[in-house]
Amino acid sequence: MGRLLLAGTLVCIAMGIAHAAPTRKVQIETEPPGAAVYLNDVDNGAACDSTPCTIDAPIGVQTIIIRLDKYEPEIKELDVPKGKRPLQQKYKLKGAIATIKVDMPKGAIVRVDEEEKGKAPVEVPISAGEGHHVSVTLNGKSVFDDFVEVATGDEYVVKPKAGAGGSTTTTTASNDTDNATVTDDKDNENDGSGGGGGGGSGSSEITGHSSEPRSVYLTGGVAFDIGFRHFSYEQRMTNNLRSESEGGQVMLGPALELWPGRMAGVHVLRGLSLFARFQFPVAGQTVTQQMGNDLMGTVKTKWSSYEVSLRQRWVFGGFGVEASGGFVDDRYSFDVTYGQDILLMPDTNYQSVRLGGKLAYMSGGVEPYISAENRIVLSGGPVGDRFATAKASGLKATAGLVLEVGKFSARAEGALINYSWDFTYDPSGTSKATGATDSIKLISMLVGYSY
Numbered sequence: 179m180g181r182l183l184l185a186g187t188l189v190c191i192a193m194g195i196a197h198a199a200p201t202r203k204v205q206i207e208t209e210p211p212g213a214a215v216y217l218n219d220v221d222n223g224a225a226c227d228s229t230p231c232t233i234d235a236p237i238g239v240q241t242i243i244i245r246l247d248k249y250e251p252e253i254k255e256l257d258v259p260k261g262k263r264p265l266q267q268k269y270k271l272k273g274a275i276a277t278i279k280v281d282m283p284k285g286a287i288v289r290v291d292e293e294e295k296g297k298a299p300v301e302v303p304i305s306a307g308e309g310h311h312v313s314v315t316l317n318g319k320s321v322f323d324d325f326v327e328v329a330t331g332d333e334y335v336v337k338p339k340a341g342a343g344g345s346t347t348t349t350t351a352s353n354d355t356d357n358a359t360v361t362d363d364k365d366n367e368n369d370g371s372g373g374g375g376g377g378g379s380g381s382s383e384i385t386g387h388s389s390e391p392r393s394v395y396l397t398g399g400v401a402f403d404i405g406f407r408h409f410s411y412e413q414r415m416t417n418n419l420r421s422e423s424e425g426g427q428v429m430l431g432p433a434l435e436l437w438p439g440r441m442a443g444v445h446v447l448r449g450l451s452l453f454a455r456f457q458f459p460v461a462g463q464t465v466t467q468q469m470g471n472d473l474m475g476t477v478k479t480k481w482s483s484y485e486v487s488l489r490q491r492w493v494f495g496g497f498g499v500e501a502s503g504g505f506v507d508d509r510y511s512f513d514v515t516y517g518q519d520i521l522l523m524p525d526t527n528y529q530s531v532r533l534g535g536k537l538a539y540m541s542g543g544v545e546p547y548i549s550a551e552n553r554i555v556l557s558g559g560p561v562g563d564r565f566a567t568a569k570a571s572g573l574k575a576t577a578g579l580v581l582e583v584g585k586f587s588a589r590a591e592g593a594l595i596n597y598s599w600d601f602t603y604d605p606s607g608t609s610k611a612t613g614a615t616d617s618i619k620l621i622s623m624l625v626g627y628s629y
Contacts, residue, residue: 201234203264204256206244208271213246217256220245232264242267248305250274250330276306276328279335286316306330318540318582319496395441396434399587399626401457403429405481406619407510409524415610419564420522424463427479431457433624449491453504457483462513465523475516477523482509487532498538498545506532506553508595510618520560526616527559528597530572543582550575558599564609565601572597578622585629591622 206215208229215226215233218241225233229244235258244252249271258265279301280288286298291311295302304310306328314322314336328334405428410421433455439447462478487504508528514520534551553572562568578591599614 200237200260202237202258202261203232204235204258205232205264205266206230206242207266207268208244208246208252209268210246210249210271213244213249213252213269213271216243216245217241235265244269244271246271248274274306274330275303276330277333278302278304278310278312278326278328279333280314280322281335283316283321286314286321289313289315301333304328306332312336318543318545319493394628395437397587397626397628398435399433399624401429401431401433401455401622401624403457403483403623404621405429407479407617409526409616410614411611412613412615413611416608418522419609419611420524422465422524424465424479426461426463427459427481428461429457429481429483430460431455433626451489451491453485453487453489453502455483455485465512473516473519473522475514475519477515477519478513480509480511480513482511483507485532493540496540498536498540498547500534500536500538500549502532502534502536502551504532506530508618509559510616524614524616525560526597527557528553528555528570528572529557529559530555532574534574538580545580545582546578547580548575548577553595553597555597558597561599561614562601565611566604566607567602569600570597585627587624587626587628589622589624589626591620591624593620593622594618595620 206226206229211229213229214224215229215231216222217225217233217235220243225235235256237258237260240256240258242252242254242256244254250273252269252271254269256267278290280286280298282298284298288295288298288300288302289312290302290304298314309325309327311325312322313320322336326334326336404426406425407427408421408423411419414421433453435451435453437448437451439450459480459482462480465473465477465479467473483506485504485506487502487506489500489502491498491500493499506528508526508530510524510526510528512520512523512525514523530553532551532553534549536547536549538545538547551574553574555570555572558568558570562570572595574593574595576591576593578589580587580589595618597616597618599616601611601613603610603612
């Protein structure tokens with residue numbers, strides 16, 4: 179029994195001595211503040227949750243551990259001598275940073291996370307351990323576009339593999355232990371000119387090629403068109419079939435283009451976009467009187483055009499190629515003050531499936547292009563209702579120029595749309611002709627902004 183009492187007494191004395199070991203207050207400051215402080219082992223728990231703070235540190239040599247998110251851990255020896263006044267300690271934390279280096283091609287624009295960082299050669303500090311979107315463009319052509327993650331203290335050197343305009347890029351890590359090389363073949367062939375050929379009567383695209391293809395998810399603009407039309411019948415046998423020439427009709431409306439593949443991060447669908455355009459009549463032209471079938475009231479043109487299309491773009495060297503398809507509704511109608519006058523006018527509503535292609539030359543922020551499309555007309559509107567049978571088909575050709583300055587773009591385009599009609603008629607009917615040609619010329623302008 180005595181031995182047990184003695185052992186217990188010795189344990190209590192030892193614990194009391196350990197607990198009563200001398201300490202000294204230590205004031206700890208960090209730059210930046212907000213760090214957690216640990217002594218000897220993080221498993222013991224934080225001696226301080228957020229700097230600046232004051233801790234009780236045992237006399238002698240300790241290990242101090244300082245941690246703060248996005249900064250390298252600081253592990254130092256802390257020598258705490260005896261003393262009554264608080265000991266002051268200051269620590270400057272090193273940011274967990276890495277570097278992206280772009281040497282070639284000289285003069286290329288470098289962007290990191292959609293922010294321009296200058297022109298090559300350039301070194302860009304980044305936060306380590308996080309994915310960053312890096313894009314390099316020269317004369318409007320992408321020579322590198324990918325997401326990279328760099329370890330603390332490492333440097334990634336981004337270089338084109340085959341010349342400034344090559345479509346293959348190589349990324350190398352300077353850390354010899356990693357010795358990593360990532361090759362992205364034909365990285366840009368699923369992207370290309372941001373504006374597509376084709377469209378309806380009005381403006382057919384918002385932008386030209388995209389100089390930062392992964393960052394542009396949505397473009398919006400205002401389309402302004404001036405139209406000229408000539409409609410004529412073939413082998414017309416009744417006076418109520420009036421040919422018509424019109425000039426100066428104005429249409430105006432919004433145009434939007436969305437890149438779902440880019441938004442979803444699907445690499446192979448970066449060049450896929452959904453395009454929509456809605457144009458409404460702004461300024462109609464008064465129709466002139468004609469001998470033999472004079473109008474009873476005032477007649478003015480009233481045009482509108484709508485389109486929804488799906489587009490896919492590719493880049494081959496300095497050229498952009500696009501294929502597209504969709505639905506377009508072109509309405510060439512009239513406002514009349516005397517109801518019967520509409521029966522004399524070539525009132526049409528072309529509802530068509532469009533299949534188109536476009537070729538563009540990409541040179542910096544300037545892009546000339548040409549495009550063509552076929553219109554499969556599903557319905558031609560009131561003109562066709564005047565005959566026993568009526569069938570229409572359409573073609574469109576365009577030539578234009580896109581100018582891009584940063585996120586803004588402007589486009590000017592000339593277009594020719596031609597609809598051909600084939601009619602059969604009832605010999606006892608009031609409308610007799612074998613066909614018709616509807617030719618529309620457009621001067622289109624657009625100002626847009628990319629997001």
